[in-house]
Amino acid sequence: MTVYFNEMYQDGLVRPPYLRLEDWMKTMPSEFRQMKQAEAEALFRRIGITFAVYGEGGDPDRLIPFDMFPRVFTGQEWARLERGIKQRARALNAFLADVYGRGEIVKAGRIPARLVYQNEAYEKAVVGFVPPKGVYSHIVGIDLVRTGPDEFFVLEDNCRTPSGVSYMLENREIMMRMFPDLFRENRIQPVDSYSDRLRRTLASVAPMKCKGDPCIVILTPGHFNSAYYEHSFLADLMGVELVEGQDLFVEGEFVYMRTTEGPRRVDVIYRRIDDAFIDPLCFRPDSMLGVPGLMDVYRSGGVSICSAPGAGVADDKAVYTFVPEMVRFYLGEEPILQNVPTWQCGKADDLKYVLEKLPELVVKEVHGSGGYGMLVGPKSTAEQIESFRVKILKDPGNYIAQPTLALSTTPTFVAEGIAPRHVDLRPYCLVGEQIDLVPGGLTRVALKEGSLVVNSSQGGGVKDTWVLAE
Amino acid sequence: MRLTVDHVTRYTYDQPVRGVVQSHRLTPSSFEGQTVLDWRIDVSDGLAGGQFRCGAGDRIQSWSVQGPVTEITVRVRGTVETTDTAGVLKGHRETVKPALYLRDTPATQMDGALETLSAAAEGSANPLEAAHRLAAAVADAIAYRPGTTAAHTTAAEALALGEGVCQDHAHVLIAIARHREIPARYVAGYLFADAEGRAHEAAHAWAELWVPGLGWVGFDPANRCCPDARYIRLGSGFDAQDAAPIKGIARGPGQEKLDVTVAVLAAQQ
Numbered sequence: 055m056t057v058y059f060n061e062m063y064q065d066g067l068v069r070p071p072y073l074r075l076e077d078w079m080k081t082m083p084s085e086f087r088q089m090k091q092a093e094a095e096a097l098f099r100r101i102g103i104t105f106a107v108y109g110e111g112g113d114p115d116r117l118i119p120f121d122m123f124p125r126v127f128t129g130q131e132w133a134r135l136e137r138g139i140k141q142r143a144r145a146l147n148a149f150l151a152d153v154y155g156r157g158e159i160v161k162a163g164r165i166p167a168r169l170v171y172q173n174e175a176y177e178k179a180v181v182g183f184v185p186p187k188g189v190y191s192h193i194v195g196i197d198l199v200r201t202g203p204d205e206f207f208v209l210e211d212n213c214r215t216p217s218g219v220s221y222m223l224e225n226r227e228i229m230m231r232m233f234p235d236l237f238r239e240n241r242i243q244p245v246d247s248y249s250d251r252l253r254r255t256l257a258s259v260a261p262m263k264c265k266g267d268p269c270i271v272i273l274t275p276g277h278f279n280s281a282y283y284e285h286s287f288l289a290d291l292m293g294v295e296l297v298e299g300q301d302l303f304v305e306g307e308f309v310y311m312r313t314t315e316g317p318r319r320v321d322v323i324y325r326r327i328d329d330a331f332i333d334p335l336c337f338r339p340d341s342m343l344g345v346p347g348l349m350d351v352y353r354s355g356g357v358s359i360c361s362a363p364g365a366g367v368a369d370d371k372a373v374y375t376f377v378p379e380m381v382r383f384y385l386g387e388e389p390i391l392q393n394v395p396t397w398q399c400g401k402a403d404d405l406k407y408v409l410e411k412l413p414e415l416v417v418k419e420v421h422g423s424g425g426y427g428m429l430v431g432p433k434s435t436a437e438q439i440e441s442f443r444v445k446i447l448k449d450p451g452n453y454i455a456q457p458t459l460a461l462s463t464t465p466t467f468v469a470e471g472i473a474p475r476h477v478d479l480r481p482y483c484l485v486g487e488q489i490d491l492v493p494g495g496l497t498r499v500a501l502k503e504g505s506l507v508v509n510s511s512q513g514g515g516v517k518d519t520w521v522l523a524e
Numbered sequence: 525m526r527l528t529v530d531h532v533t534r535y536t537y538d539q540p541v542r543g544v545v546q547s548h549r550l551t552p553s554s555f556e557g558q559t560v561l562d563w564r565i566d567v568s569d570g571l572a573g574g575q576f577r578c579g580a581g582d583r584i585q586s587w588s589v590q591g592p593v594t595e596i597t598v599r600v601r602g603t604v605e606t607t608d609t610a611g612v613l614k615g616h617r618e619t620v621k622p623a624l625y626l627r628d629t630p631a632t633q634m635d636g637a638l639e640t641l642s643a644a645a646e647g648s649a650n651p652l653e654a655a656h657r658l659a660a661a662v663a664d665a666i667a668y669r670p671g672t673t674a675a676h677t678t679a680a681e682a683l684a685l686g687e688g689v690c691q692d693h694a695h696v697l698i699a700i701a702r703h704r705e706i707p708a709r710y711v712a713g714y715l716f717a718d719a720e721g722r723a724h725e726a727a728h729a730w731a732e733l734w735v736p737g738l739g740w741v742g743f744d745p746a747n748r749c750c751p752d753a754r755y756i757r758l759g760s761g762f763d764a765q766d767a768a769p770i771k772g773i774a775r776g777p778g779q780e781k782l783d784v785t786v787a788v789l790a791a792q793q
Contacts, residue, residue: 157621167621167623171623172624172626176624178624178762180579181579181619181620181621182618183576183578183579303545304545305590306572307572307574335771335772336547346545347547347573347586347588350547350584350586351574351586353584354574354575355574355576
């Protein structure tokens with residue numbers, strides 16, 4: 055029987071960051087709790103935050119359950135995480151700069167050429183182009199899990215357009231509104247500077263041809279997109295325009311947005327659309343989405359696109375295996391955050407091992423997301439395992455496998471009271487002229503008893519995440 | 525050889541369009557095989573956009589035209605001094621890694637017949653011989669006949685038909701080369717057709733295959749040769765659509781009609 059680390063307790067004692075919450079938890083009358091839970095739900099409904107996290111699909115109007123029991127880190131724990139996250143974000147950007155430039159890491163034989171140059175996410179149009187400040191991925195979402203007091207693992211990196219940060223901000227907002235006392239009793243580091251810091255990061259990568267205060271916009275696919283709420287929320291907080299492709303046009307050397315006062319030049323585009331829909335002249339000639347000519351403006355220094363098209367080559371599950379190697383290769387440092395050991399089913403030896411140990415492993419599709427199309431060996435029936443075995447054998451290169459991690463738990467409100475439930479964490483690291491991280495992130499929680507899958511499409515919820523001041 | 529080019533592309537719309545944006549790969553780069561002496565592009569009512577050299581070494585420039593407009597003319601005029609390098613692309617500055625050109629596109633997807641054709645390379649002593657054999661096999665398999673294929677015809681379709689134009693020859697060669705793990709790409713350019721020559725199409729296309737030790741080597745199955753001093757190279761891509769010298773989008777419901785004339789002449793020495 056696996057023993058899971060409960061972040062609130064160690065050796066039968068309450069761990070220091072949770073000391074004040076113990077009282078709160080023990081003295082809360084159950085009617086009060088139910089009232090507060092209903093209040094939280096009403097608040098979420100009112101602000102309209104009902105989208106699926108991380109583009110998982112599903113019912114866009116479904117409310118993701120919010121758990122009121124916060125997840126807490128000490129300042130010291132966070133300091134180490136922060137160093138590790140920033141280190142990883144720097145290495146990922148160094149990798150992108152390298153593979154779109156000289157490709158030293160491939161020449162040095164530290165990563166197979168095939169994984170880079172034949173990767174679908176690798177964009178020829180970006181080769182040889184150096185974006186402002188040499189940054190390709192400006193918002194890096196790094197998914198972390200914890201297995202012990204000092205053991206953290208990176209589950210995956212998100213270098214394109216990681217979503218969910220609006221939950222981090224709203225969870226905090228709602229907790230502060232409902233439990234102001236908690237925020238007086240605990241010294242919790244604020245996260246509400248995120249939007250200012252995001253704005254500063256985007257402004258710092260204004261293009262060469264921009265003089266003066268850069269005009270920033272958020273480019274969204276539109277209101278039918280599951281994360282549209284987040285796009286408009288961030289635009290509001292930053293005080294920038296939210297635009298769709300049809301609101302932008304290219305003329306001469308620049309991109310303009312249509313406004314009621316006439317065209318206005320745009321300098322930085324924080325795009326929340328996929329590469330394929332940026333510019334039909336460059337990527338998808340059949341697509342009417344996107345802005346014709348945008349890539350030419352980008353490549354001639356007239357506008358910045360965040361993240362850079364092609365940034366996704368750094369974050370697929372096969373490239374993930376090599377991130378610790380990137381840290382050593384580019385930074386000359388040892389990785390502070392560990393990867394989960396990963397077997398590539400495309401390799402004969404790995405495949406053999408994976409097929410032998412299938413009941414113990416988690417198997418994922420290389421390009422999959424959202425917890426779909428994966429096998430959690432220990433939680434599956436023999437029949438499910440066998441049918442997955444057939445799938446792997448059909449296309450081994452499409453699968454990776456990892457050990458089933460003993461994800462930490464945190465106390466969570468459930469129907470019967472309070473019980474431990476498994477959690478993960480996604481912090482949002484900002485990379486511009488400087489590298490920046492707000493103390494916090496989005497904690498997802500698997501609300502089903504025993505479940506290790508935190509995805510909202512599989513019954514996951516969210517929590518406020520606290521980092522205490524030292 | 526000193527070649528002059530006069531290339532006019534006229535777009536007409538049956539009703540006025542609100543605006544047009546184009547991305548041009550219409551300016552040759554200089555390398556050992558060709559030196560650009562003079563070159564100019566005029567776009568009627570056009571506003572020049574940013575220009576840059578892409579990772580594949582091509583000169584790219586965008587243009588925009590403010591509507592309403594019913595006709596746009598793109599005129600390219602210039603002179604290039606060329607030398608014969610037996611098809612080898614020498615001194616061409618580029619950063620894209622050859623391995624990238626192993627990637628398939630819809631136009632170059634394999635089928636059974638292409639696979640059979642690719643067997644022509646079997647038993648070759650070296651990659652260069654394999655490349656030559658593949659190019660010869662394509663020339664044998666597809667007769668030159670204009671009008672039977674269209675811009676969207678794929679390699680597999682052209683091979684099934686057994687006829688086509690330079691674009692089809694290039695697509696088929698690229699498909700089977702990639703299948704044999706030889707990086708291959710599509711090249712667009714101009715070709716000088718002399719009086720007695722059997723060269724086709726002044727606006728021409730061929731393929732380049734990556735040969736270790738030599739680098740990129742051009743093959744023109746349509747003319748059963750490697751590009752020489754009669755060829756002017758404009759730019760490259762994964763396939764015809766990616767390498768297109770002019771890509772454009774018009775805003776508005778107008779139906780577009782295209783009219784192209786290309787003249788490539790040998791300049792008086």
